[in-house]
Amino acid sequence: MSKKNKHHEEHIDETWLIPYADLLTLLLALFIVLFASSTIDNDKFKAMKESLNVAFQKGDGLILDMNKPSEPIEMNQNDTIKLEQLKKQLDQYIQDNNLSQELNTGLTENYVLLTIREFALFDSGSAIVKPLGREKVSVIGTILDEYPQYEVIVSGHTDSVPINNYQFESNWDLSSKRAINFMKLLLQNDSLDPKRFSAIGYGEYRPVSDNATEEGRAQNRRVEVKIKRPD
Structure with a gap:
């Protein structure tokens, strides 16, 4: 046998290893996606998604992301449950007192938003909270x-109708004062920590409805209370 043929026989064709490795990577990725989507933790799913993107683009990020500590994810899960619990408590209060025309709630993965219509708290053009x-x-x-x-x-919000009286030069002033007065009343509860609280006025610049109609303007005149989970 010639040296040339002997040399050729010693080098076995290994090109099949490349598609085989790709197949293994795809199977692993599929398993991770199925595992992540089977949980209710959005943060974990996003982390897995980002890991997969890195893995396919660079081929070296998957293991590092999988080894991240699980404690922060568990905390996020607990906080999500608490946010849902908080919303249920507020909704129950609204239902028990027939306040659905005055108050409503919304929920995201980071906070509960309580919206209170103007007439439930203030007279028109006033920042003094009514007794009820x-x-x-x-x-x-x-x-x-x-x-x-x-x-x-x-946060305080108004409609787009300009205001200019002896108390308030603009809707900025009115919305800010309403937010501050609302916050001050909350903090009359001595158990609440003032360090957790802040107040801001947005005037007419964050509407939730069309200011061209009376109903829309009424919806825009509101106070919002955003309760955010810890970072």
């Missing part, structure tokens, strides 16, 4: 007392 409004604020404060680690942001 004070009762609502007190109940809300009692509920918030059960969530001592959560940040609370109170």
Whole structure:
């Protein structure tokens, strides 16, 4: 046998290893996606998705992401459950007191948003909380007392009709004062930590409805209470 043929026989064709390795990578990726999507933790699913993107683009990020500590994910899961619990408490209060025309709630993965219509708290053009409004604020404060680690942001909103009287030069002033007064009433509950609270006025610049109609303007005149889970 010639040296040439002997040399050829010693080098076995190994090109089949490349598609085989790709197949294994795809199977692993499929398993991870199925595992992540079977849980209710959105943060974990996003982390897995980002890991897969890195793995396919660079081929070296998957193992590192899989080895991240699981504790933060568990905390996120617990906080999500607490947010759902908080929303249920607020919804129950609204239902028990027939306040669905005055208050409503929304939920994201990071916070609960409580929206309070203007007429439930203030007279037109005023930043003084009415007596019945004070009762609502007190109940809300009692509920918030059960969530001592959560940040609370109170924001005031108006419609687009200009205001200019001896008290308020603009809707900025009115919305800010309403937010501050609402927050101050919340903090009359001594159990609440003022460090967790802030107030801001947005004037007419964050509408939720069309200011061209009376109903739309009424929806825009509101106070929002955003209760955020810890970062």
